[in-house]
Amino acid sequence: MEIVKTELEGVYVVKNPVFSDSRGIFTKIYNEELFNRFGICTDFKESYYTNSKKNVIRGMHFQKPPYDQNKLVYVPKGKITDVILDLRQSSRTYKKFITIEVSDSNSHSIYIPKGLAHGFRSLMDDTIVVYQVSTVYNLENDSGIRWDSCGIEWGILNPIISVRDKSFSKLDDFNTLW
Template identity: 45%
Template structure:
């Protein structure tokens, strides 16, 4: 696996080795010692996936303290444009975002530390996204910011979003409970 640092501290693109032959592909998505050696979470509490069609935008989501979590995301079918926004007060990149294409073909993953909002836009006919998270889903701490409030150049101005995502507050109105120093200590 290759771990590539993004300009947002702690957020990493991970490119696994993909083995391919006449039968298909084999991809190792996780190895505890390798993740540990790069300062990444190795204590995953839940894993789930979503299936979405072209034009769907999910996000920008996170969980509030004390149920915040680190997240590992990757695409097992299709292609998405994945985005994260730094919400950690005191971070040199607070309010900034990165965007990265994740695809089943490439097999690349994104490691998202606590204190970052996450979302993605489906560019293929459909896409299946896998998520590993370091805390259990806590509905009362489920939160997000509006998809169109962080300066992200999404491919569509009117994506397909959920009613819930349409009601999220804009970044400018969000009072972040995340601290860069506190989040960095936990990595």
């Protein structure tokens, strides 16, 4: 397992080891000792997954304090363009974003700390994205930034987007909570 820093402070790409034999593959996606060395959260409270059609965009999501979350994101099936947007006003990368391809073929995970919005575009039908999060979901603190207001080039003309995701505030209208 290798942990690689990104240009956003506290965001890491985790290159997971994959072992294969005649039965298939085995992939390790979590190692508490290694995560602790990098200051990555190891106290996850909830886990869930999405199954998305090709050209679905989900995001840009986050939980407001005190329910803000550290996230570990993994794709066991399919492929996504993962997008992370920095909402931390004190950060040198405030309002900047990065995109990372995550797929079942590269077996990477993405670690996203509190104060960042997260979204993705599904590049294949039946793409499964698994999330480990450090707080339990709280409906009243669920929020987001409008997917098309951050300068992200999603690479698609007619994405499939939920009514909820279309209703979020634009980045320029958002007053940061961090």
